[in-house]
Amino acid sequence: MEKQVPLRLLAPLDGEPWDIDGYRTRGGYEAWQQVVRDRNPDRVIEELKQSRLRGRGGAGFLTGLKWEKVVHHRTNERYFVCNAGEHEPGTFKDRYLVQHHPHQLIEGCLIAAFTVGAKASYIYLNAEFLDARASLEKAMDQARERGFLGKNVLGAGFDLELEVFEGHGSYVAGEETAMLESMEGRPAHPKQKPPFYPTDFGLRGKPTLVNNVETLSHVPHVLRHGAQWFTEVGVEKSPGTMLFSLSGAVNRPGVYELPLGTPLRHVIDECGGGVPHGRRVKAVFPGGPSFSMVGPDELDLQMDFDSLKKAGTGLGSAGVIVVDDATCMVAHTLALSTFFREESCGQCPPCRIGTERLEDLVATIEEGRGTRNDLDKLLQICGFVKGTGFCTLVTGASVLVHNSLRLFRHEYEDHIAGKGCPFNPTATESAVAVA
Ligand SMILES: Cc1cc2nc3c(=O)[nH]c(=O)nc-3n(C[C@H](O)[C@H](O)[C@H](O)COP(=O)(O)O)c2cc1C
Known part of the structure; x- marks a missing residue:
């Protein structure tokens, strides 16, 4: 402790x-x-x-x-x-x-x-x-x-x-x-x-x-x-405490003040009281939906700006969202892709069109109408739109889908092969609602 x-x-x-x-x-x-x-x-x-x-x-x-x-x-x-x-x-x-x-x-x-x-x-x-x-x-x-x-x-x-x-x-x-x-x-x-x-x-x-x-x-x-x-608490390049908004699959969601550099595991287990219903962590967004998820083998990561950047993700404003193993990652990715599409201001064409295409394709796969070709298309669009736009919204939308595909490609393939979602929708809906 x-x-x-x-x-x-x-x-x-x-x-x-x-x-x-x-x-x-x-x-x-x-x-x-x-x-x-x-x-x-x-x-x-x-x-x-x-x-x-x-x-x-x-x-x-x-x-x-x-x-x-x-x-x-x-x-x-x-x-x-x-x-x-x-x-x-x-x-x-x-x-x-x-x-x-x-x-x-x-x-x-x-x-x-x-x-x-x-x-x-x-x-x-x-x-x-x-x-x-x-x-x-x-x-x-x-x-x-x-x-x-x-x-x-x-x-x-x-x-x-x-x-x-x-x-x-x-x-x-x-x-x-x-x-x-x-x-x-x-x-x-x-x-x-x-x-x-x-x-x-x-x-x-x-x-x-x-x-x-x-x-x-x-x-x-x-x-x-x-x-x-x-500077007495925290880490050298990220001193002090930070407020973590903890939500998703935890027993005690809420706002927690912790020193920067605190391990992610502490946030989930000690503050959040672990994952409910005897389920396990499937993935965590350590810095909100615009930064890459990390897997259950990365819970010892330190929660500070540089450690998370080095791990290929980011701290953002420390919105920690925990996803449990009863959740369909395709449905979860779809819910967040919808958010990005709805929130795009429409000013930059790659963002306006890209967020719409990403949402459409993920929806097609979740609804059981997708093909393997759609997976290639998704990756292609992610590559096209990343880093474009006057703000980071479209990059966030692209990182979300790219990262979801990298970590959970098998779930996308199962949706395509089985022509539908193999998960219990109630479990996923509750996870997505909290996020
Ligand atoms: C799409 C988007 C949404 C943002 N929303 C907020 C916000 O709600 N509150 C906020 O403080 N910063 C937000 N930011 C970051 C701000 O642009 C800015 O960096 C921040 O307010 C600067 O304050 P700080 O230096 O104290 O962090 C957002 C950035 C982006 C790209």
């Missing part, structure tokens, strides 16, 4: 989540007060760089470096946006943080907005998260009453507002350039990167800091306790 590490982001609070006093008894808003007293953005950025905090929204980019890029632009017009879009199947940790630990996020947003000198600051919140929004708004009111937010912040002679921007729940709208487009009233279409990185060319064409909810929630802790403290 691994050493237990005290919770950082999910440390229990006294009282209701929006109650500012509960947060303050644990040192809440001390980092913000210090930042306002010091008025030294370089020092904040240096501490973040020392901490080696990496973004928790999927790409794992170094947070301090990103803030520095925004600050280095010689302009008085910069923006800050907290990304609380969260629309990927199997990822639900950001809405948990917003709802249950809103002050920690507000404090992180205030520090970020102040440090980059944002002219306006937004929390882009998925419109479906009604409970999270209610909790966040109550917490913002309290922070405003106490002078942490709003007019003449902490009597220091400047104003800082945070505005909740209602994001209209699509997966692609969580991609940062698409999100910024939608915030300006245009369709949520991603932009080509390079050159359109938000740090250089963001909201209204100006340098914009975009960070994930969880990334920002770490910031007050890093500043209050110091970079050294932050």
